Amino acid sequence: MSEDIANLKIDLHCHTNCSDGDDTPFDLIRNASLKEIKVIGLSDHDNVKALDIAYEATRQFDVKLVAAIEISTPKKIHIQGLGIDPQNEALQELIVSQKKKRSDSLMKIDEALRVQKKVVGAYEATKKMFDGEATINKFSICKYLSGSSYPEFAGRNPSELYRELFDGDKKIGRFSVEWCSMEEAVSCIKQAGGIPVLAHIWRYFAPNHGNTEDMRREKMTDLVERFVKCGGEAMEVLGSSMENDFERNYPAELALKYDLYASCGSDYHGKKTVSFGEFFKLDSRLKPVWEHPAFRFYRK
Numbered sequence: 105m106s107e108d109i110a111n112l113k114i115d116l117h118c119h120t121n122c123s124d125g126d127d128t129p130f131d132l133i134r135n136a137s138l139k140e141i142k143v144i145g146l147s148d149h150d151n152v153k154a155l156d157i158a159y160e161a162t163r164q165f166d167v168k169l170v171a172a173i174e175i176s177t178p179k180k181i182h183i184q185g186l187g188i189d190p191q192n193e194a195l196q197e198l199i200v201s202q203k204k205k206r207s208d209s210l211m212k213i214d215e216a217l218r219v220q221k222k223v224v225g226a227y228e229a230t231k232k233m234f235d236g237e238a239t240i241n242k243f244s245i246c247k248y249l250s251g252s253s254y255p256e257f258a259g260r261n262p263s264e265l266y267r268e269l270f271d272g273d274k275k276i277g278r279f280s281v282e283w284c285s286m287e288e289a290v291s292c293i294k295q296a297g298g299i300p301v302l303a304h305i306w307r308y309f310a311p312n313h314g315n316t317e318d319m320r321r322e323k324m325t326d327l328v329e330r331f332v333k334c335g336g337e338a339m340e341v342l343g344s345s346m347e348n349d350f351e352r353n354y355p356a357e358l359a360l361k362y363d364l365y366a367s368c369g370s371d372y373h374g375k376k377t378v379s380f381g382e383f384f385k386l387d388s389r390l391k392p393v394w395e396h397p398a399f400r401f402y403r404k
Contacts, residue, residue, distance in 0.1 A: 109143060109394045113383050116145030116170060116186060116393070117303065117343065117369025120158070123148035123174075123239035126374025133161035133169070139381030143394075143401075145186055145369060147172035150202040151239040152190035159402055171402040174303060175289040176202060176281070181308065181327065183286060184301040185293035186338070186367065186393060187400045192296035198284060203239070209281045210240060216276050217245075223254055242270050290334045299398050301367050302331045302339040305358070306351035317350055328358045338365035338393045342386065344378035345371075356387045366390035 119125030120132050127135060129146070132154075136144050144167055146158050155171050162169050173185045175198070188195060214227035230248040231240055246265040249257035257265060269276045284292075290300040309315045309323040328339065341355040359366045368384035386392055393399060 110392065112142040113140055113381065114143035114145075114394075115141050115369050115372065115380070115382075115384075116143070116172070116367050117147050117174075117184065117340065118144055118372040119148055119174075120146065120154040121238065122154040122235070123151050124241055124243045124373060126376070129154040129157035130161040132372075133158050133165050133167050135375075135380065136167050137165035141167065141381055143168045143170060145170040145172040145184075147174045147184055147186075147369075149174050149182075149239045149241065150176055150199055150206070151237070152188070152195070152199065153235075153237045155190050155402060169402045170400070172298075173199075173293075175293070176206075176283045177286045177289050178283055181286065182303040183289040183293070183331075183336070184303045184340075184367075185289075185296060185298035186301055187396075187398050188293060188296040188298035190296075194292050195296040198288070198292045202284065205281050205283060206239070206241065209279050210242070210245070212279045213242065213245065213276060216279075220276060221254075221256065223249070223252075223257075242266060286331065286336075287334045290331075290336055294335065297398060299338050299365070299393060299396050300331075300334075300336045301393065302328065302336055302364075304340050304343055304345075304371060305355050306343075306346055320350070321354065324354065324358065328362055328364075332362050332364070336364070338367050338396065340369060341366045341390065342368035342384045343371055356390060359390055360387075364391075365393040365396050367393040 120127055120129045146154055148154055152173055159169050171188050171190055175183045210227050217223040217226050226245055230245050243266055246262040249265055250260050250262045252258055293300045305324055309320045339359050341359050346352045366386050370378050370380055372380045
C-alpha cells in the first residue's frame, strides 16, 4: 500500500459538521477532490457518524477514505485512531461514554452563560443547529452565539468568541471534563483494529502559556514517552499551524527517537480555518503511517 500512497497528496486529519467542522461529509470529499487530495482521514471528535456518508461520496470522486476518530483525553491531549472499524463494540461504548461526559460539561457551561452573560438556553439552542448524533462542543456554542441576537455576541467570529469565553482570563465555566485516559483511548483504538496516533503535538504547551523552547522540548518528550508506554504507535509530524522551525522539526525528531510511525494532516475544519490541499512531504528517515500493517482504506 505504501507504494500507492507515497507520491500522492494525502490529508489524514480532517473534520466534518458531524463534530466541529463546517463541511458536510459529502462536501469534505468533494473539496478534497477539487484540491487533488487522493487520501482523506476523516477524524471527527469522539464520533464516527460521518464515515458512511463520506464513503458514499467517494464513489463519485477519486478519493480514498481512511476511517478515523479523534478521541479526547485529559489536558486536551487528542489521540487519533486511523484505520478503525467504526462498528467495533468497544469503540461504540467509548463514544457513548465520551458523549455523556461532554454533555454534562456543556450543561454546566450553559448555566454559567445564563448566570454570567444572561444567555438563556444556549446548549439546547445549539443542539437544534446540529444533527442529533453530531458532536456538540464549546466551539459549537460559539457558533450559535455568533448567529444569535445577543448584542455582545451577534455577528462575531466564533474563534474570537471561543478565545474570549474559554481561553481568556475571565473564562466562562472552568469545568474540567473527566475524559477517558490516554491508556483507554489507545487500547480502544487497537481493539477497533486501528493505529493510535498522537495528534498535533506542536500545539500543546504553547509559548503563549509561558513555555520556553526548552520547556516545550521537555514536556513534548515526556508526553511521547507516556504515549509509547500506553502502546501508542504513531504521531503526527506535519500539519497546520506550525509557526517556527522548532515546531516543524522537533516532532519528526521525536518520532525517530521513539521509533513511531509518522502521520500528517491539516486538521481541516473548513475553508476559513486552515489551508487544505498541501502536499505533505515526510522526512525520508521516517516510517510513514501508511506503511503500518493496520493501515487500510474504509471499505476498500
